[in-house]
Amino acid sequence: MPIRASEIDPRFKYELSRIHGGEKLLRCFQCGTCTSDCPVARFSDAYRPRTLIRMAQLGLKERVLTSDTLWLCAACFTCTDRCPQGVEVASVIRVLRNLAAEKGMVPQIFKDQTACILDSGYAYKIPELRIRKREQKGLPPLPKRSPEKIRAALKGVKFIEKAKKEIEKHEQ
Amino acid sequence: MSSKYLIFLGCAVPYRVSSYEISSRKVLAKLDIELVEMPEFNCCGLPLDPVSHESMLILAARNLALAEKTGLNILTLCPGCAGTLKKVTKTLNKDKSLREKINGHLRESGLNFKGTVETKHILQVLMEDVGLEKIRKSLVNPLTTLRVAEHVGCHLLRPRNMIGFDEPEDPQTLKKLIEATGATCLDYADETECCGAPSVGVSDKVALQLARDKLNNVKNVEAQALITICPFCHIMFDTNELRIERAFNETYGIPVLHYPQLLGLAMGMTSEELAFDELRVDTSKILLVIKGVNQK
Numbered sequence: 001m002p003i004r005a006s007e008i009d010p011r012f013k014y015e016l017s018r019i020h021g022g023e024k025l026l027r028c029f030q031c032g033t034c035t036s037d038c039p040v041a042r043f044s045d046a047y048r049p050r051t052l053i054r055m056a057q058l059g060l061k062e063r064v065l066t067s068d069t070l071w072l073c074a075a076c077f078t079c080t081d082r083c084p085q086g087v088e089v090a091s092v093i094r095v096l097r098n099l100a101a102e103k104g105m106v107p108q109i110f111k112d113q114t115a116c117i118l119d120s121g122y123a124y125k126i127p128e129l130r131i132r133k134r135e136q137k138g139l140p141p142l143p144k145r146s147p148e149k150i151r152a153a154l155k156g157v158k159f160i161e162k163a164k165k166e167i168e169k170h171e172q
Numbered sequence: 173m174s175s176k177y178l179i180f181l182g183c184a185v186p187y188r189v190s191s192y193e194i195s196s197r198k199v200l201a202k203l204d205i206e207l208v209e210m211p212e213f214n215c216c217g218l219p220l221d222p223v224s225h226e227s228m229l230i231l232a233a234r235n236l237a238l239a240e241k242t243g244l245n246i247l248t249l250c251p252g253c254a255g256t257l258k259k260v261t262k263t264l265n266k267d268k269s270l271r272e273k274i275n276g277h278l279r280e281s282g283l284n285f286k287g288t289v290e291t292k293h294i295l296q297v298l299m300e301d302v303g304l305e306k307i308r309k310s311l312v313n314p315l316t317t318l319r320v321a322e323h324v325g326c327h328l329l330r331p332r333n334m335i336g337f338d339e340p341e342d343p344q345t346l347k348k349l350i351e352a353t354g355a356t357c358l359d360y361a362d363e364t365e366c367c368g369a370p371s372v373g374v375s376d377k378v379a380l381q382l383a384r385d386k387l388n389n390v391k392n393v394e395a396q397a398l399i400t401i402c403p404f405c406h407i408m409f410d411t412n413e414l415r416i417e418r419a420f421n422e423t424y425g426i427p428v429l430h431y432p433q434l435l436g437l438a439m440g441m442t443s444e445e446l447a448f449d450e451l452r453v454d455t456s457k458i459l460l461v462i463k464g465v466n467q468k
Contacts, residue, residue, distance in 0.1 A: 039366045043381040071374045076366035077330035081340055101223035109373030113219045121214040123183040143213035149281040150214050153234055159224035
């Protein structure tokens with residue numbers, strides 16, 4: 001797809017470089033080690049970490065943040081370990097995902113897990129049956145949970161505030 | 173000498189993989205590792221990292237601050253939890269202003285992260301605290317007839333500069349621990365590749381293809397079982413093995429054991445004690461191999 005000058009935000013790369021994990025974005029010289037070593041790229045023609053990094057460097061903000069492939073990274077950190085420039089590729093992708101999530105662009109599974117953590121303290125809803133089965137198997141009870149304290153601790157985090165509003169809307 | 177740890181169960185283990193918890197507790201007790209339950213717990217934070225790095229830092233720091241109050245170090249079963257707690261400890265110990273910010277979030281519940289707790293995964297405790305010699309001495313039934321493959325997964329190894337455990341490009345710890353049970357540990361192609369679990373829910377197709385590729389490589393060396401140390405990897409290979417066989421028209425029948433189950437067998441525990449009944453893939457063949465029954 002051709003790139004239009006109007007799509008380019010020349011400040012975007014500097015914005016990313018100031019976020020924890022994105023500091024080394026500008027070092028990337030597009031060698032492609034990340035893509036060639038990526039286990040996901042082996043099975044998905046669409047997912048190319050090198051392309052995501054280039055889009056970020058070029059300032060194609062909207063395009064990269066709305067890209068579906070942004071969410072395919074398995075966070076195995078192979079690219080981060082092998083990058084000859086020390087870019088921390090997986091962390092740059094995480095920074096991009098965080099920005100997309102703040103704008104509400106996030107796959108359902110992450111919304112579900114966020115709701116579950118806010119509600120129970122656990123990333124999954126552990127069924128009553130499982131908890132009873134623990135006793136039968138002689139396992140100790142699960143540790144105390146304080147979801148209200150977790151919600152208090154996460155107060156003010158931009159993504160969480162947005163997620164809470166969405167949950168409330170959903171419940172009404 | 174006995175060591176004492178806070179056991180950090182995480183979410184996936186109590187949710188779906190209690191066989192890992194049951195076998196781990198049994199084996200650790202026999203090896204004089206005392207476990208104390210976490211007084212209070214929340215998700216380690218890792219599942220929120222993709223959407224909110226800050227939330228991940230807060231959730232992890234909260235757990236670490238709760239642990240600090242007990243004065244004990246943490247033992248985890250899940251490499252995801254181990255990796256996260258290690259990374260956050262390192263990050264907040266280095267960046268004082270970030271630590272201040274995160275502690276601001278914890279203040280309301282009277283908590284404060286100081287960075288004094290060390291987090292170890294069970295594999296690390298078995299290698300560093302127990303040691304190969306003690307493990308070898310604990311064997312009742314060495315598994316000399318068994319040939320297995322191992323899968324360490326990602327988060328106990330990478331990123332290298334944050335975790336600093338074993339050699340990520342050629343990890344040896346699990347191999348040595350397997351060989352200590354008397355079993356043979358086979359090499360296979362792409363040993364350090366990801367199981368695919370983190371892509372579940374985003375693209376199940378990609379996730380299952382990753383697991384299939386691993387299972388093919390394990391099958392190619394004729395391993396009689398695959399040994400894991402992660403609840404998510406275990407779900408990908410054991411819970412999903414049948415699904416992968418159906419989706420891609422493959423046949424594996426490869427049992428997937430948690431390392432503590434393998435060790436437990438060698439220590440003379442029964443498959444019932446080690447919760448083999450919770451595994452999906454049939455394990456009867458390897459139990460016969462271990463008993464020395466020739467099944468060919």
